[in-house]
Every structure is written in C-alpha cells, then in structure tokens.
Amino acid sequence: MGIWYATREDIKSALDIMETARNDSQVDRALENSSRSVEGLTHRRFYPELATRKFDWPNSQYARAYRLWLEANELISATTVVSGGVTLTDYFLRRADDRDEPPYTYVELDLSTNAAFSSGSTHQRSLSILGLYGYKNDTTPAGAVAEAVDSSETAIDVSDSALVGVGSLLTCESERMVVTGKSQLLVTTITGSSLTAVNSDVTIGVTSGPAFHTGEIITVDAERMRVVDVVGNNLVVKRAWDGSVLATHATGASIYAPRTLTVVRASLGTTAATHADTTALVRQVYPGPVVSLTVAYALNELLQESSGYARVAGSGENAKEFTGRGIAALETDCMRAVGRQARSGAI
Secondary structure: OOOOOHHHHHHHHHHOOOOOOOOOOHHHHHHHHHHHHHHHOOOOOOOEEEEEEEOHHHHHHHHOOOEEEOOOEEEEEEEEEEEEEEOOOOEEEOOOOOOOOOOOOEEEEEOOOOOOOOOOOOOEEEEEEEEEEEEOOOOOEEEEEOOOEOOOOEEEEOOOOOOOOOOOOOEEEEEEEEEEEEEEEEEOOOOOOOOOOOOOOOOEHHHHHHHOOOOEEEOOEEEEEEEEEEEEOOOEEOOHHHOOOOEEEEOOOOHHHEEEEEEEEEOOOOOOOOOOOOOOEEEEEOOOOHHHHHHHHHHHHHHHOOOOOOOEEOOOOHOEOOOOOOOHHHHHHHHHHOOOOOOOOOO
C-alpha cells in the first residue's frame, strides 16, 4: 500500500460503518485510489521522503546557470548537494513566491561566493541532492511506544490507540512507520464495582485513569465501549458501542484496547532502529483540503460500488455518473490551497 491521506477509521466513521464489519479491504482499496487521485490532481505528494535524487546540469534546463529547478522533486530540507563530484555549501533553498518555508521549488547558488554548478564529465545527472522531499513535514503527538522495540519487530504496542489509525504515518525518533493494522492489547482490569447491563451504568474504576484516553474504544468481555471522559481513576464510557451487546461485567474483568499496531518499518527512506520503552511517537499531519478530498473520493467510490455504479444524473446521452455535489468544489479548493502549478518559463 502507498501512503494514505486519511485513515480507515476516518472513512468508517463518515459512513457509520461498524468496526466489526468485514469490509476493511474495500475501504482500504478506496483509500489507496483516492490518495493517488489527490496526488494526480494537485501534482504533489504530501508526505516526507528521505532520498537522494539526481538532476541534469542547470544549463541543460535552458535556465540560469546558478538556479536548479526541482519541478516535482520539491524539497523540505537538503542535507548534501553535490555537483560534478564537488559538495556545495553556498546555496539557498527557495520557492517561486519567495516565501521562506517548504516546499522549496528550486536551489539557487549564493552569488556572493564562488560556488558553481559543475557538469563534470557530462551534464546528465551531474547533480545529486540528499534531502527530505515532499510538501511539508508537519506532525502532531501520537503517544509513545509502550515496550522496547527492536529493529525487526512489526507488531508494536503503543500508549494511545485514539491518536493512530490504519494508514497513519508515524515517526519514532528518526524512523518512519506506516500503520497497516491494529489489534487488541490487554491494558488492565476493572477494579471498581461491577457493571450492570444498563446504559446508564457508565463508570468503570481502573488502577490508573491517565493510562486511558478520551476517544479510545475499549473492549470488556464481548462489549465495546467508547471512553468519553477520564475522571481520576474512573473511565466514563458510552456503553454498547459499535453494535456490541450491552452486558454485565464483574470486577476483575479484563479491559482491552486496540493498542498493538502492525507497521511497515523503515518507510520512506528511513532506517529501522531500536527504540526504548516510552519513546515518543508523532503522526504526520496533511493539509486540511487534502484530507477532505481524500475522504470525499473514497466515500464516493464506496457508495458507487454499493449501487453497482448505477447512480446517475440525467438520462439518455446526457446521463453521467453522479459524483457528489460537493466534490467539484472540494477539488477547486484543494487546487487553490495546495495544487502545484507548472512553471510558465525557465527563468
């Protein structure tokens, strides 16, 4: 799977699909398609990738010899710039609108120095840039690992399942990981009074309230519950969540949460490493219009599939697939906000 700009949970929440429903592969396929469609529309990739990429000598671009246009290879940051076998240090990362923030669209030499792009033995692929490519590298805290992790482990326990979904791109220290699945982990047991099979019985006593988080879905016996608040060492929950059946639960009953993540290690040019227990995790954050359009595309595909692609507007030769009244507006907003425009000239 590629990098998704929304999670499986985002789509299921929008469609009110129960987590227990067996349609994960269908949702995942729609997410893959919609994420690639957003990239095709905007001519951008919105995730960071550490890579070395090679370019022709700028004069072969019919451009100024001190300016290298990156085209689709936009940079967030550069580590090493090599030209004709010579490492350059006197350069600026710039963008066409001259704002001093990523994504940078060209590399320009500092004209107050003697720095120069050299073709070496040939102008072809004479420049190489090791850097972080992409749109931006915006992240938000996503809890921490809840165990010591070796460099080959692909099932990782975390401290908070509410902040991470299937499809999330996580960073742990310098390593990036893609979440491909979530499974249940035993967290603790009920330490307070037992629960009755009554919707208004919503308080669960636990050993440590701060170990849980608002928005987490916990499982006790066969009943799922959503944590709506944490008060001291008590969880306030919404009972019979996700289509599960209201039931009684005794003191000492086990409480599970989907905190074991199945991940693809060493993603996007990073290297698998060991990570100590409690090492912080951060989750990649994408521009709002990108997320909204990804969700809209995925919802449209799933709804079209459910009707056999029979949803049309008009009749006869004027009939066409009905793609949702708001999608065209979302596409326009997304292009205006984050779309990459072609250069009008090599200057």
